[in-house]
Amino acid sequence: MHVAEAGEGPLIVLVHGFPELWYSWRHQLTGLAEAGYRVVAPDMRGYGLSECPAEADQYTIHHLVGDVVALIGALGADRAVVAGHDWGAQVAWHTALMRPDLVRGVAGLSIPYRPRAGLPPLPAMRRAMGERFYMLYFQEPGAAERELERDVPAALRRLLAGTSGGAPPFDPVVPDGGGFLDLYPEPDRLPGWLTEPDLAVYAEALGATGFTGGLNWYRNLHRNWELTAPLNKAAIQVPALYLTGTDDFVVRGQDPDRLADELRRWAPRLHRSVLLPGCGHWTQQERPAEVTAALAEFAASLD
Structure with a gap:
């Protein structure tokens, strides 16, 4: 696994989405390092200079969470703040869900945490x-x-x-x-x-x-749905932060108060839900200063 790293202090792991790289966190690497944190942004499995297995079944949510868990251990840390954007948010949420012992706090950008659906995802989408x-x-x-x-x-x-x-x-x-x-x-x-x-x-x-x-x-949406059956209706029990933009197609048109209330139902220790006016899908790149400040304030609240 290839990583970019900056700073010293409590560990923050930044997980990118599709189709990105560690580079999507370039602003937060320097900003959070200046705020007193050790910040690590990997190229996730299948991207950049990290390994890219050919088989689709090597990219389940268990593999992706396992990569984050192994990375925290390889960096010599006992616990970390884990933040993710887009698909990386799904990985961050599920890392907190599956290994709360390792996650001091979790932040999701663009994609809110939602519990496992009752129906398989592909037929539901159709x-x-x-x-x-x-x-x-x-x-x-x-x-x-x-x-x-x-x-x-x-x-x-x-x-x-x-x-x-x-x-x-x-x-x-x-x-x-x-x-x-x-x-x-x-x-x-x-x-x-x-x-x-x-x-x-x-x-x-x-x-x-x-x-x-x-x-x-x-291509693991259905496989993930099957694998997460033991987590059905499970809630995230660590402190959480959510950031999204008003122009993000994922949540565009949704009532922000209702979105926050629903998120708080499944992440009862929600610290804040931040709505960035005029921001689209690429949250941490479109609004680097605001995202960095929100992540630094959230991490400091855990300290």
């Missing part, structure tokens, strides 16, 4: 969104890879800009005869939080590894 919902499109091995890897910089440009703050709302259903990238128009320019050198870091890494590793996280 019923709610139809056969062309993007997560269902990701299930077929090779299909999304061929589309995304045809021109990696162009694919990332469209995806990152199309889900950024200020981008127009979109329906996450792949059009008949089209592809995933048809959801996002070609942008005239990059959003202000993303530079061409930033984009090049992602493009170089994903051009080298391809997208299969990251897509395999999605």
Whole structure:
């Protein structure tokens, strides 16, 4: 596992999502180190310079949580604050759920914690969104890879800009005869939080590894649902923090008070639920100072 590391003090582990790298936490690495913490951001399994197993069944939630648990141990720490964004939020929430003895506090960005559903996820998605919902499109091995890897910089440009703050709302259903990238128009320019050198870091890494590793996280939705049956209706018992943006497609249009109340039901030690006006999906990159400050304040409350 490849990691980026900064600072000294109590450990904070930062877990990225799809399709990103440790680099998505570049601002928090320096900011939280300056605040007195040892901050470690790994390339997660299937990404960057970390190992990328070929088999889809090597990317279950147990594997991903296990990687975080093993990383905390390899760093010589007894406990850590674990923060995650997008898919990384799911990993962070489940690390706190499965190993509360190792997690001082958990922070989720974009994706709120929700308990295991009563129905298998793929049929539920088909019923709610139809056969062309993007997560269902990701299930077929090779299909999304061929589309995304045809021109990696162009694919990332469209995806990152199309889900950024200020981008127009979109329906996450792949059009008949089209592809995933048809959801996002070609942008005239990059959003202000993303530079061409930033984009090049992602493009170089994903051009080298391809997208299969990251897509395999999605290809375990049903397997994860089966594996987490013992955790059905379980609540997170460690202190928690949640941050999201008003323009994030994951929660756009939801009532923030109701969202916080629902989260507090399953994470009763919720410290705060932070709503960032005008912020899109890429929370810690779009609003680096606010996210860093919120994480530092949360970690300090645990000290």
